[in-house]
Amino acid sequence: MPTKEAAQARDRAGEPVVELTDVERVYRMGNNEVRALDGLTFTFRAGEYWSIMGSSGSGKSTLLNLLGCIDRPSSGSYRIRGTEVATLDDDELSEIRGQHIGFVFQSYNLIAQLNVLENILVPLFYWDEPPPDAEERARMLAERVGLGGRLEHKPNELSGGQQQRVAIARALVNNPAILLADEATGNLDSKTAQEILALFDELHEEGKTILLVTHEPSVGRRAEHTLRLSDGRIAEVTHNREGAST
Amino acid sequence: MKGGLMRTVRLGVSSLLLHKLRSILTTLGVLFGVSSVIAMLAIGEGASKHAQELIRELGSQNVILRSVKPPEDVVTGGQQSRMASYGLTASDFRRMRDSFPGVVRAVPVSILQQEVRYESRALNPRVLATTWQYRDVTGRPICEGRFLSPDDERSVSNVCVLGYEVARYLIPFESAVGKNIKIGSEYFTCVGVMLPRVPLSADPPQAGADVTGEVFIPMETGIKWFGDIQVKIRSGSREMEQVELHEIYAQVDASEHVELVANAAKAMLARNHNQMDYNVVVPLELMMKEEETKRTFNIVLGSIAGISLLVGGIGIMNVMLATVTERTREIGIRRALGAKRKHIVTQFLVETVVLSVGGGLLGIALGLLIPVIVEKTANMPTIVTPTAPLLAFGISAAIGVIFGLYPAWRAANMDPVDALRHE
Known part of the structure; x- marks a missing residue:
């Protein structure tokens, strides 16, 4: 299974998948300007596993929104798999999200009226031409996250950990350039959180590019590298040996 | 998508x-x-x-003239019985028939108040004295037998056509055609039965005297036996009415001419009548x-x-x-x-x-x-x-x-x- 998954990945290890150049994001609050990101330049490469950390107000959420293409930089350049997204319009941004981004949220955010299989399929639902093997892919991913036997269950019939596994399967179904996890373990008890983190480790070993946004140092250390933000700038980059090994 | x-x-x-x-x-x-x-x-x-x-039953291409009893003069000298003479005349009919360019055919109708009887059953329907063209003008279909014919008129024969309700009441279980029907004091041979007027509604045929129906006899025969003086008995008082014709049906060649003919007819009647004892009905107008x-x-x-x-x-x-x-x-x-x-x-x-x-x-x-x-x-x-x-x-x-x-x-x-x- 892992080899097959790895073979499916489009990005060759070490190639840049996300390139940020002089990215600024300025919010206007009344007469005040809030500079949430202040000239950020950074490159995430294929197969890397990063945690993005920082106190609240450090620009962490803003960076996450930009990386996830639900927001646009005020200035600067953001390229994902080589495509410049800073200048795209709303429809094109949606297309980029559907094709290249995998979102995992803190509160799972599954759609209540859909069952597990349908939830996993949602990103492909909005493709202009859904891949012919969409359902097969979704089943395989459900199997991969350990929910192969619960395809017909509705989210409210699953535990938090199970819901988050569905969310991860959903985030992977479009074979994204980056898997963006926003406090993915924040709503889970420590045991379940460890299981989810172990799943991320496995995905990392399969060659996925993972960006984990968190404020918890213990979670942050699980990643290969940590990017620490402060006042909208990069404050520190650390390489965690232990993260790669565990 | x-x-x-x-x-x-x-x-x-x-x-x-x-x-x-x-x-x-x-x-x-x-x-x-x-x-x-x-x-x-x-x-x-x-x-x-x-x-x-x-309305359609009146004929959309027809102009119908009707006799209307004029408003009573205030000269009621305490008399209980008097003779009222009013309404359309035979000369109105001839003018209608002969001197109106758009009129294809005209049919006179006079309504007689006579008892209609077959064996022990009797009715008081409207007895219509008219011509054989009545059917062509109104387009009313025959159910059985035939309608009045030109021959009936020429020979002034005692024949009659019964309305559906009348036939059903007088002779419930047999064909009415060929039966001898007594109208007033004369015997008439029934030659046909008409289809009911308005399509029979859901209500069942009512019993006895309530049956409103029609009986048709040739014009000349009607005049021969019953004249044109109608005796109406109304709540004790005795009223004599003299009416020559009750209705004149004029069929017009095209519906565009209906209004023209109607107006001309009104003008003609206004010239020849010195009281408002007539009424002009235009079914087309009603329809509109x-x-x-x-x-x-x-x-x-x-x-x-x-x-x-x-x-x-x-x-x-x-x-x-x-x-x-x-x-x-x-x-x-x-x-x-x-x-x-x-x-x-x-x-x-x-x-x-x-x-x-x-x-x-x-x-x-x-x-x-x-x-x-x-x-x-x-x-x-x-x-x-x-x-x-x-x-x-x-x-x-x-x-x-x-x-x-x-x-x-x-x-x-x-x-x-x-x-x-x-x-």
Whole structure:
């Protein structure tokens, strides 16, 4: 299974998948300007596993929104798999999200009226031409996250950990350039959180590019590298040996 | 989005089923709106068709002149019995027939008050003395035998044609043709039976003297035996009336000329009569008036239905706006996972259309049921035209689209970042 998954990945290890150049994001609050990101330049490469950390107000959420293409930089350049997204319009941004981004949220955010299989399929639902093997892919991913036997269950019939596994399967179904996890373990008890983190480790070993946004140092250390933000700038980059090994 | 619409519809239905009661209540407005449109159209159509039929029987290309008893002079000298002479005359008829260019044929009718009897059964129907052309002018069909013929007139023979009700009452179990019917003090041979006037309504044939019917005899025969003096006995007082002709039917060659002929006839009558003892009836005019009434009726109905559908639509919009707010987070998730604005618009539009069309379909069912109930209980004719349900269906779908657009637009224009943060 892992080899097959790895073979499916489009990005060759070490190639840049996300390139940020002089990215600024300025919010206007009344007469005040809030500079949430202040000239950020950074490159995430294929197969890397990063945690993005920082106190609240450090620009962490803003960076996450930009990386996830639900927001646009005020200035600067953001390229994902080589495509410049800073200048795209709303429809094109949606297309980029559907094709290249995998979102995992803190509160799972599954759609209540859909069952597990349908939830996993949602990103492909909005493709202009859904891949012919969409359902097969979704089943395989459900199997991969350990929910192969619960395809017909509705989210409210699953535990938090199970819901988050569905969310991860959903985030992977479009074979994204980056898997963006926003406090993915924040709503889970420590045991379940460890299981989810172990799943991320496995995905990392399969060659996925993972960006984990968190404020918890213990979670942050699980990643290969940590990017620490402060006042909208990069404050520190650390390489965690232990993260790669565990 | 090729095969996607079906999936979107399924998704919409399952979203609506999450709140069953709310969805059902939401559809009620459209349901009642649509059903009232259909029911009211059916009832209106039925009533108007009935009136149209009554008028059509008079003949749309005819001009009908009628004798009318003029208003009584105030000279009532305490006399209980007096002779009143009024109405259309034979010379009116000849003028009608001979000197009007557009008139194809003219038929005189005089109505006799005579008892009609067969063996022990007797009736007091209207005995119409007329010519053989009466049938051509009114177009009334024969049920059995034949109508009066030119020969009957030439030979001044004692023949009669019975109206359907009269025949059924006098000779219930046999054919009336060939029977000898006594009219007044003379015997007449029955040669035919007419079809009933207005299509027999649901009420059963009434018994005895209540039967209103008609008996036709040749004009000349009528004059020969009964003259033109009618004796009317009215509540004790004895009234003598002298009326030559009660009605003149004039058939016009084309409906465009009907008005012309009617006006000329009025002018002719005004010249020759020194009192208002006549009346000119133009069925075509009546029909047009009826059309006018029907149009007014439809406008009123349309407005009522329109208002109820509007209210229904606003109800749907209201609920959809609430739904959009409630599902802000879902919208955020879908947007984050790649849904474009058009996808969100489609999703919510489909839900509103499913609601309104669902309401519309139930409304059609109810709307088809109401006329049946009305017909059974109120004994009113109703007609459901096939266009009514189609129209109602179209309207309900349109309402879904119109009132769904704004909520859907609101949903699609939410900022994904804000929508995701929404609790």
